[in-house]
Amino acid sequence: DIAEYHTKVVRNTIVIDLSKDLESLLQECHDTTRNEIRRSINMLNMSVEFLYFSDPSFIQCYEMYAIQEKQQGRVPDSLRKFAGNIFCAVKYDDSILSAVSFIITPDVLKIHSISSLRLSDIDKDIKKNISFASRRAVYEIMSFGKKMGFAKLDLSYIDPKNPNKSGIDNFKRGFGGEVIQDYTYSFRNLKARVALKLFMKINS
Numbered sequence: 001d002i003a004e005y006h007t008k009v010v011r012n013t014i015v016i017d018l019s020k021d022l023e024s025l026l027q028e029c030h031d032t033t034r035n036e037i038r039r040s041i042n043m044l045n046m047s048v049e050f051l052y053f054s055d056p057s058f059i060q061c062y063e064m065y066a067i068q069e070k071q072q073g074r075v076p077d078s079l080r081k082f083a084g085n086i087f088c089a090v091k092y093d094d095s096i097l098s099a100v101s102f103i104i105t106p107d108v109l110k111i112h113s114i115s116s117l118r119l120s121d122i123d124k125d126i127k128k129n130i131s132f133a134s135r136r137a138v139y140e141i142m143s144f145g146k147k148m149g150f151a152k153l154d155l156s157y158i159d160p161k162n163p164n165k166s167g168i169d170n171f172k173r174g175f176g177g178e179v180i181q182d183y184t185y186s187f188r189n190l191k192a193r194v195a196l197k198l199f200m201k202i203n204s
Contacts, residue, residue: 011181011182012180013154013155013158013181013182014155014158014173014177015154015178016178018142018145018151018153019151022142025176028176029174030174032174033174033175036135037135037139040129040136043092043129046092046133047091048090049088050089051086051087051099053084058082060096061087061096061099064096064117065101065113067120068115069115072119077113085101085112086101086102086104087100087101088138088141090137091133092129095126097129097133098114098116098130100138102153107152108151108153109141109144109152111138111153112156114134116130134171135171138155153177155172155175157182
């Protein structure tokens with residue numbers, strides 16, 4: 001009986017259609033996002049690297065994420081939860097300014113974390129490049145997804161009702177994309193799990 005499970009939460013998420021060419025995706029970005037991506041591509045000191053769990057710099061990206069979460073009063077996910085992730089790290093000279101992690105699913109890339117040195121005490125001339133680096137990271141993930149044949153990039157959840165999330169929400173909205181609803185279910189028992197899987201299969 002489908003009534004034996006219930007919706008735990010309904011959240012909005014931003015999804016980018018990767019079937020479009022990169023220039024079209026750039027045109028759909030907001031002006032600031034598009035301009036900073038283009039400027040970052042022309043920065044000779046800025047470089048991009050995709051890091052897997054076995055790469056030595058992976059832990060550095062995770063630590064950047066964990067420190068940022070603690071600075072904002074949140075408990076970071078454990079390193080184990082990042083084992084299947086890929087980090088897109090953007091460097092300025094030899095310093096990682098921003099690291100965006102994502103998860104690979106059959107058709108969709110999903111952003112897991114967005115972190116940077118924006119809350120850190122670093123040289124102000126370097127710090128001014130952080131917004132360029134963060135936007136560049138997402139752009140490079142879009143490019144990666146297209147090259148690998150993925151259909152969509154999920155930028156993950158936004159929370160318009162939470163003023164504390166306005167900064168990250170605006171960052172994500174800057175890439176255009178479509179706001180859709182994402183449903184998370186909780187189950188009372190095994191029978192409910194089976195019922196939901198059957199229901200989803202019938203209605204897919």
